[in-house]
Amino acid sequence: MSDLPRRAVTRTAKLASLPLGVAGRATIGLGRRIGGRPAEIVAAELQQRTAQQMFKVLGELKGGAMKLGQALSVFEAALPEEVAGPYRAALTKLQDAAPPMPVRTVHKALAENLGTDWRSLFVEFDDKPAAAASIGQVHRAVWHDGREVAVKIQYPGAGDALISDLNQLGHVARFAGALIPGIDVKPLIAELKARVAEELDYQLEAEAQQAHADEFADDPDIFVPRVVFQAERVLVTEWMTGTPLSKIIEKGTPEERDQAGHLLVRFLFSGPVRTGMLHADSHPGNFRLLPDGRLGVLDFGTVNRLPDGLPEPIGVAMRLALDDEAEGVMEVLRAEGFVKPSIKLDAQEVLDYLLPMVEPAQVERFRFTRAWLRLQGARIGDPRNPASAMARQLNLPPNYLLIHRVTLSTIGVLCQLDAEVPFREELECWLPGFAELEYEIDDELDEFEEFDELEETAGTEGAGGPDGAAGAGKSG
Structure with a gap:
């Protein structure tokens, strides 16, 4: 049996062990409950053991399993502390670590993609990987012109392994929702599968990263490394030194947490406006807080192409919700397909459901916490x-699926950071429809107020003159 089939069999066996292990623990839990133990204690123990096995298995895998683990890891802030605490380190590890490729495999991949004289392109090349992702690993090197670079090399057979893992991950979907309340894993897996081809295409990734690097080249807050070289399965970019957000989450100062959180929000909302793309892999391993205070951004393998920016109805609906306009919110949701024509819902009940979610936009600064x-x-x-x-x-x-996932993931990271950020201010700057609606309403109110003022003073000597107009403006 060759290495690849053997690895595939092992991977499938590990994934299959997840639901079986959960079923076994559920049976034990039932027996204990029958024996008189409180159901709440049994449920907590089951959740804790489920988390332990799930994160252990996902942490041993590459491909789709690791990708799902990364996606779920940003939601560990939603877990009860007694469950999340022991496994926070394991979740963080999923974000930037995986078993490395053998050195001979690395050299073979470089020769196939850069030519047999690939060593001439580098002054130095570190055979030990500096980081690993779901479909490849990164090596630190020095390019022939003296620049420090990151060399991302795709795992051999990464595409087949990714598809195989994602097909098998339906097992996880059956119980991950119980582990993390409110998270439906099945659509997440379907969306990951739909984007496999795009993520494997390093040319698309290079184009997306370079577009961001060009746009943010002189930005005082955001830094994106430039692309140096791209081949079919090798991507060379400028090296970036900074503190990963996973480290900031673990032991950052309050100032670092707030700074990282604020810039993360700014990048999330400004990116689509400035580049026509939404960075769609927002787990902490893809961001760095640089020594000069900027936020460094990595990994553009998955982006949502939005040439017109984020959809305006998102901003309109949020503004209407904040203004307690239940019927207006319902109209937007129906028009955009969030409420199907056959579904009859009470507009006020829908608004009541949404209001806690838009709470961060109700105040000038909002602290995102695990408890929230x-x-x-x-x-x-x-x-x-x-x-x-x-x-x-x-x-x-x-x-809206990918936009929804990115937004939830970003909120998860903000809560891990325990960051206080001017969320509303960033929405007003970058989210189409959010500020415009406010100004439109304000303008209409001003017009009505000015009309009332003029009507009250009609027939008096100064009503239509400059003094009268100035007075109306002041009172408005």
Whole structure:
């Protein structure tokens, strides 16, 4: 048996062990409950052991399993502390670590993609990987012109392994939702599968990264490394030195947490406006806080191409929700396909369901915390809560799926950071429809107020003159 089939069999066996292990623990839990132990204690123990096995297995895998683990890792802030605490380190490891390729495999890949004289392109090349991702690993090197570079090399057979893993990960979907309330894993896996070809295409990644590097070249807040060289399965970019957000989450100062969180929000919302693309892999391993205070951004293998920026209805609906315009919110949701024509919902109940989610935009500065995220997850995940029933009746249109995942992931990272950020200010700057609606409403109010002022003073000597107009402006 060759190495690749053997690895595939091993990977499948590990994935298959997940639901079997959970089923076994559920049986034990039932027996204990029958024996008189409280159901809440049994449920907590089951959740904790489920988390332990799930993260252990995912942490040993590459490809789709590691990718799902990375996607889920940003939601560890939604787990109860007694469950999340012991496994936080394991989750962080999923974000930037995987078993390395043998050196001979690395050299073979470089020869196939850069030519047999590939060593002439480098002054130095470190055979030990500096980082690993779901489909490749990164080596530190010095390019022939003296620049420090990151060399990303795709794993041999990464595409087949990725598809195989994602097909098998349906096992995880059956219980991950219970582990992380409010998270439906099946659509996440489907979306990951739909983007496999794009992520394997290093030319698309190089184009997306270079577009961001050009746009943010002189930006005081965001830094994106430039692309140096690209081949079919090798991507060479400028090296970036900084502190990974995973380290900031672990032991950053309050100032570092707030700075990282603020810039992460700014990048999330400004990127589509400035580049026509949304960075769609927002786990902490892809971001660095640089020594000069900027946020460094890595890995553009998955982007959502939005030539017109984020959809304007998102901003319009948020603004209407903040203004307590239930009917207006419902109109937007129906027009965009969030509420299917056959579904009858009460507009005020929909607004009540949405308001806690737009809470960060209600104040000038909002602190994202694990407790707040756990509250939101429990609210949606608890079948006894009306919000849970409402969530099941709403639809997520395909064109919003990736936007939704990126937004949730970013909020998860903000809660891990425990960051206080001017969220509303960034929405007003970058989210189409959010600020414009406010100004439009304000302008209309000003017009009505000016009309009332003029009507009250009609017939008096100064009503239509400069003094009268100035007075109306001041009172308005």
